[in-house]
Amino acid sequence: MPRTKKEAVKTEEVKTGEVKAEETKTEEVKAEAVAEPERGYVSLRHIDKIYDNNVQAVFDFNLEIARKEFIVFVGPSGCGKSTTLRMIAGLEDISAGELWIDGEYSNDRTPKDRDIAMVFQSYALYPHMTVYNNMAFGLKIRHLPKEEIDRRVREAAKILQIEEYLDRKPKALSGGQRQRVALGRAIVRNAKLFLMDEPLSNLDAKLRVQMRSEIIKLHEAIGATTIYVTHDQTEAMTMASRIVVMKLGRVQQIGSPIEIYNNPANLFVATFIGSPSMNVLKATYNNGTVVLANGKEIKLSKEAVKAHEAFYEAEIEKAKAEQAKAQADLEAKNGKDEHLSKVLCDATSKLSRLQDALDNPHEVIYGIRPEDIHDVENDATHDELGETYDINVDVAELLGHEYYVHTTFAGAEMVAKIPLVHEIKIGDKMKIAFAIRKAHIFDPITENRIY
């Protein structure tokens, strides 16, 4: 993928102890950067990140963030979430695309000019300075008046409940206290934008839960726009106003926690969000009925059948366009290009498969969340339940108020969340049923959600 051309020319002049740095951009960049975003306090448009060795870490990232939003980037390691955060912070160059912060084109602005505060996973503090001095240090450099520094530090300490630790040094603090001081360093700067890169990863599980709620309360109190990076889907679900799910450098879905949870865009989002993960079962779709690998049939609602038709009709249109383009590209080369021939062949085969799927039985993936599997004999649910199935309990994990029941069903491992009504043991037999309106169907090739 091509990079935008940028040339920065810096000249330095030393004059009476002062240095002036001048930068000039090419006309191409200036022309591209004319239009301000219509909305979005932070606006990321078609952002790419390509390293010198041509490895692309982020592909076409687009996002508009409103003031005071709490946005969470979530995804597995290596998905590009930290790289994107670092591009917003100015710690990494943006290879292509535009970054706007508070109406200003910010691609080439230095980190200090972007008025952002970062909180890292390592919650680094100056080891031999007191908590007070750790928080005040950055403000002293900026020549703020002593009284103003004192006011900001004490106000932040009060919000974070670390007033009694102001005279202590970091080695006398616990991990959670140090993390609060790191947050304090960010708060005192009165920055417009907070960027947090896995700030809770180094904390133990109990402290993580406590700090999560503290960060949420802090966000409510301060109202700063916040972008938070995590690999933990629980943090994403509990903290975000909107979640950006990423995988291998690409955005999979953007939405509120409840939208992402109830309407995952694809199989990756469906299985990444939610704990335990959504159960996925191989199945066959046949004229409004899903047939599982064990032969059990689930009749789909009219709504689901319509969604199935609409999905494949839309996919067919897309595939026809891809095929037409591949055809045109190959004709432009007089039919003599091996790569383009393959692309045309793949596009044709995909179109054929999709057309076949619309009219004939075909493979699908049936997804059902653990909490949508019910113990028929003991669970008084209002959900519409399908057929009753007999299962054997392979493992029963007691969490206090519920069990995670592991079983094998339709050739796959399945987990059900069963409320604690009576003891469940390995080897027990149970009767379960699916809340069929809550289930999802995915296309096995594109992995996109059909219903």
Add this chain to the structure above:
Amino acid sequence: MEKHYLFQTSGPFHRIAFEDSLSSIGVEGVTYFSLTSGEFIADASVVAELIPILGLLREDLGVSISFLISHDLGPLEKKLLNEAFSYYPNQALFLSDLILKEISFGNYSSYPLIKEKFDHVPSDLMLTVGMYLRCGLDGKAASKCLFIHRNTFLYRVNQFIEMTGLDIRDYHNALFLELYFQLVSAYRAND
């Protein structure tokens, strides 16, 4: 063991604040080469305190800053400091780190400057320290392989250290020497 901690920044910065933050990790006495570069000399162990505060320095001083940690200050170090800043900002890297990165990208431009550091060292000393590396920094084993008395071995190693300033009992210094031997070997193979 003392090391040179060379640094380069993206722009001028608040020197007093910089020195205060370095004092907080026990470093005193910063020398400046220019408005954006300089060095301090400190124990090798200071790197463990320096790395955690790199992000803080960047945030508080408002500049990108890179550190190169070396046993010496010369043309090689100045060249590699520029590279460290250009390609690996906001990191503290050892001489050996940068040479390894260069080699991994097929860049051998530092070889002449590295070679200069050892050209004047007699071959028996190079043989001795080479064997010391081969024996995993085990002096007893190296003496045995060289058929020399341990005292002779120690004498030669000390001579080498005095001539080059490179105390190879330190891991990063030993690695730097090993990289030199590997480069020499590669160049000989190509001749």
